[in-house]
Amino acid sequence: MRTGGRDAVVLDRDGLDGLIVLLAARGRTVIGPTVRDGAIVLAEISAGGDLPYGWGVDLEAGRYRLRPRTDGAAFAHSAGPQSWKTFLHPQRERQWTARTGPDGVPLVTEDDTPPPSYAFLGVRPCDLRAIQVQDRVLTDGPHTDPRYRRRRERAFLVVVECTEPGATCFCVSMGTGPAADRGYDLALTEVVDDGGHRFLARSASDEGSAVLAELPTRPADDGLRAAAREGVAQAAGRMGRAMPDVDLRVLMHETLTADRWNDVTARCLTCGNCTMVCPTCFCTTAEDVTDLTGEHTERWRRWESCYDLEFTHLQNGPVRASALSRYRQWATHKLGTWYDQFGSSGCVGCGRCIVWCPTGIDITEEAHALNQERAEARQAAS
Amino acid sequence: MTARAAERTDRPRLAVWKFASCDGCQLTLLDCEDDLLTLAEQVEVSYFLEASSALGTGPYDLSLVDGSVTTPEDEARVRHIREVSRHVVAIGACATAGGIQALRNYADAAEFRAAVYARPEYIETLATSTPISAHVPVDLELRGCPIDRGQLLEVIAAHLTGRKPDLPGHSVCFECKRRGTTCVVVARGTPCLGPVTHAGCGALCPAYGRGCYGCFGPSNSTRFPTFLPLLRRDGMDTLDIVRELRTFNTAAPEFEEAVGLQEAGREDRG
The missing domain is CATH 3.40.50.700 (NADH:ubiquinone oxidoreductase-like, 20kDa subunit)
Structure with a gap:
């Protein structure tokens, strides 16, 4: 946590509201948390009044409820139903269009509509890490995704450190939060106490500094810095869940035939919700559509999921037909083989897969159970 | 013309x-x-x-x-x-x-x-x-x-x-999430057949705050022994569930089997 930097300043609530207006005035599409349909969702916002001031959330496996807060905090809530991939890696996107040319040869046009210049307000540290994970997947390899890259390069990120983890959060055990360390333009820490409702703000980019310079701020005193530090430190101690303190990659590799997979499969609907809410799940499929005349063709890319039978459908049917093989594929990729493929964990500990699973499957509980089964097997063998 | x-x-x-x-x-x-x-x-x-x-x-x-x-x-x-x-x-x-x-x-x-x-x-x-x-x-x-x-x-x-039509056989949940609709089961405790229902409607009902009632029939990957207890948890009794499954897609084999499970009171997971 960098709360002691020379440029750490204080924004009050009006200053935060001004930040939204300023970012919009700079031509950015501002996306932030707002209350809609009984949840704190991510959507375009245009004023401070759109933020979820005074709303918190109660989270449990398979359960999400809004809860009013008396302190009026704007960011004292943990992950909602969406993540930033909704905007950076949208669920459906046109890749190209083709039409029949005069000589019958198809004329293909790549879709290069300029993407919006997003400003994301309220990125939690775990979600910042998730964005960085998707960066590696979608732009680091030999086949980069140009549209993702353009959206990402233009995006302005305002991180808000986490001071209110949910019962399903486990970022500490994944090493991804609750403090923000790098990769943002601005970082805020919300403090509500006897001194008022304010935000400790610091910049980590030229544009971040330019934006801060245009807002009404005052230098941060030691008391506020200590309060911000304390708020984040306390959050670290209030994580609702934790992964087992073992090498998860090795654990996944060594438990591929564990009985526990049968147990969890009996609770799995194969509905795909966990992959859709996961901020790092990136799989897509291509959908080619023609119109009635057959003269106009489009290729669209859309989110796909390892729970979908059609995802692995080859000439002899789906490769992963059983529910067990599909749940295991998701969990072992997320926690294990992601390291082999992309050099990091695919899980950032946001807890969305736990909350938005209709039957409440808890990936931390499954990892603990696999760890336990492995330990028992080792004991029996010795 | x-x-x-x-x-x-x-x-x-x-x-x-x-x-x-x-x-x-x-x-x-x-x-x-x-x-x-x-x-x-x-x-x-x-x-x-x-x-x-x-x-x-x-x-x-x-x-x-x-x-x-x-x-x-x-x-x-x-x-x-x-x-x-x-x-x-x-x-x-x-x-x-x-x-x-x-x-x-x-x-x-x-x-x-x-x-x-x-x-x-x-x-x-x-x-x-x-x-x-x-x-x-x-x-x-x-x-x-x-x-x-x-x-x-x-x-x-x-x-x-002369191509294959794009008609995904996965659950309505896929469409809900892609549409950005907040899950009515998780956020409201509303009974919803989305997890076992075939996509195609664009997740219309949940977008208006009500649960899916299965009018597109079973998805290609239903898990009724796991799913039926959820409907009961969210307030449906046996009659409600049988009525829901025996409405538009009454003779769909997966729905018929689920009704059998429900009426036999066999909700054991497996």
Whole structure:
């Protein structure tokens, strides 16, 4: 946590509201948390009044409820139903269009509509890490995704450190939060106490500094810095869940035939919700559509999921037909083989897969159970 | 019809057939207002009683079949349709899963007939209502009560191009998440058939805050022993659940099996 930097300043609530207006005035599409349909969702916002001031959330496996807060905090809530991939890696996107040319040869046009210049307000540290994970997947390899890259390069990120983890959060055990360390333009820490409702703000980019310079701020005193530090430190101690303190990659590799997979499969609907809410799940499929005349063709890319039978459908049917093989594929990729493929964990500990699973499957509980089964097997063998 | 279309004599011939149904699914074709003229240029609408009394003769390139088979005459007619059609597409919950009228499959059809009609002896009916595929091979089934207009156009466009139509068989949950709808089960405790229901509607009901009631029938990966206890948790009793499963897609095998599980009280996971 960098709360002691020379440029750490204080924004009050009006200053935060001004930040939204300023970012919009700079031509950015501002996306932030707002209350809609009984949840704190991510959507375009245009004023401070759109933020979820005074709303918190109660989270449990398979359960999400809004809860009013008396302190009026704007960011004292943990992950909602969406993540930033909704905007950076949208669920459906046109890749190209083709039409029949005069000589019958198809004329293909790549879709290069300029993407919006997003400003994301309220990125939690775990979600910042998730964005960085998707960066590696979608732009680091030999086949980069140009549209993702353009959206990402233009995006302005305002991180808000986490001071209110949910019962399903486990970022500490994944090493991804609750403090923000790098990769943002601005970082805020919300403090509500006897001194008022304010935000400790610091910049980590030229544009971040330019934006801060245009807002009404005052230098941060030691008391506020200590309060911000304390708020984040306390959050670290209030994580609702934790992964087992073992090498998860090795654990996944060594438990591929564990009985526990049968147990969890009996609770799995194969509905795909966990992959859709996961901020790092990136799989897509291509959908080619023609119109009635057959003269106009489009290729669209859309989110796909390892729970979908059609995802692995080859000439002899789906490769992963059983529910067990599909749940295991998701969990072992997320926690294990992601390291082999992309050099990091695919899980950032946001807890969305736990909350938005209709039957409440808890990936931390499954990892603990696999760890336990492995330990028992080792004991029996010795 | 434009002059250019009129010049074409080789347009594929389309037929639309009705069996026991409300006709809503075949009327979906007429609802494709913006695309109707283009469609009429691309195909010869050769047999479509809801649109024209000018009836062509077969054979047909593409037959859309609406409704379920409920009479002895239906049984003969559906075989005839198969014989004169290159491609047969069953459209809607009646044609793909028997429809509401398949409730008779679990009761005494003669008793219904006696209760409903003043002169039941004039009514010749089968004891069951069955999907088209129970009688003849079907090339494609398009789900829904009613079917989705966009999906119908996709089926026809794919047929004309000779490609596979894009009709995902996964759950409605996929569509909810892609649409950005907050899950009504998790955020409100509303019972919802989304996790076991075939996509295609665009997750319409949850987008308006109510639970899915399964009008597109079972998805390609249902897990009823796991799913049924969720409906009970969220406030449905056995009667509610059986009614939900025995509405539009009554004779869908997965729904029939789930009703069996529910009525036997077998909710053990497995």
